[in-house]
Amino acid sequence: MHEKIIDAVKANKEIFLSGLRQIMQIESVEEKPKPEAPFGEGPKQALNQVLLLAENMGFQTGVVNHAVGYAQLGENNQDYIGVLGHLDVVPAGDGWNYPPFDLTFENGNLYGRGILDNKGPIISCLYALYTLKMLNIPLSKTIRVMFGTNEESGCHDIPLYLEKEHPPLYGFTPDCKYPAVYGERGLIDVTIKTCITDGSHASIEKIEADFTKSSVPDHMKIQFSDGQWKELFGKRSPSNAPELGENVITIFAREAGVFNGQFAYYLNWLEQGFHLKHNGEGLNLEYADEASGKLLLTPYKLEIEDEAVLLSVSMRYPISIKEETILQTLKANLPDNSKIIINRRMPSTQFDLNHPMLSVMKNIYEKCTGMDGTPVTTTGATYARFMPNTIAFGPSFPGQKGIAHNKDEYMSLSDLMKNMEIYALTIYELAK
Known part of the structure; x- marks a missing residue:
């Protein structure tokens, strides 16, 4: 089944990049709050566009307190596996050689604000789930891919989500590094x-x-x-x-x-x-x-x-x-x-090193990359500090640092597709 999923991920590359480009073109930087847009018009516009993509894929969708949206495969709204990323980005700043709010491909790299942090990775998770849906693979657990809109400015969206929704049974945010991150400083x-x-x-x-x-x-x-x-x-x-x-x-x-x-x-x-x-x-x-x-x-x-x-x-x-x-x-x-x-x-956070999710992530990461998948800690601060039962997993591979928040933010196309492969297999193993 793994090889079938990997082949399907590769076949979905062009529709994934087409959908991603639509989201990259939205300047989703925090602004003054507006009715039904607590973090400004840009983040809300990006959220609406992602949910339109998800609806066209046939997913159940929802928006919680106008702050976090989701695409769901499965019917259990209480016991689900969560994948949580964010659509808001930091301001572009000056000195770019590429349009910051677009998706530009050159010399093997994709450029644009948010391609790494975090539009590229979380949209890859959406299309990873779509790949499993297209293959009609039976899953025993509900999967919910969640799209936050305030990670860069304090994660005030997560308390709004938890006011009305149960947290995931367990899950991950694709907004840090590999291998799986069990602790944050x-x-x-x-x-x-x-x-x-x-x-x-x-x-x-x-x-x-x-x-x-x-x-x-x-x-x-x-x-x-x-x-x-x-x-x-x-x-x-x-x-x-x-x-x-x-x-x-x-x-x-x-x-x-x-x-x-x-x-x-x-x-x-x-x-x-x-x-x-x-x-x-x-x-x-x-x-x-x-x-x-x-x-x-x-x-x-x-x-x-x-x-x-x-x-x-x-x-x-x-x-x-x-x-x-x-x-x-x-x-x-x-x-x-x-x-x-x-x-x-x-305060620092630590996730149970004996949790079976970490074993799944280690095995999938090692299978897909050939590198050591022993869980690690990070200096970063992610949604895992605010969403219960969640850890960071990807998207940066060892040695890749200092790219997010800089001018000409980039991610290689091969790395982004490798992320989509890792996430599709991980979701499958967690939910089968």
């Missing part, structure tokens, strides 16, 4: 507010930059009180892969020029604590464990106020370490007159 996002009482920062009039918590910042312009500007450049990367980027905030701390007093001390602390020190070693935060590796931290925003400097930092810490430990150590290594403001916190 803790995440805490803080702003360090440091008072500067001697006016030594007053020569900075303003800072202009595209700061976002999801990325290492790569460009910053500073205007000084004499009208002069200083422009600095780094290299953007996802905030959970800071080693792939060059952080313009710490570059500024190193190259700021002549300052004195408290601000000079502050810039020295910023450089010594953060520049090229992604594992917290500059602040005595070099925590690690065998399961999830080293702590990662990323300064992502710098602001100047009348009597204070504000530095926002995202930290992802090992699953065995407590948040209180991180905060206590950080507090002990701050400049004078500093306080910590917590913006967001997500």
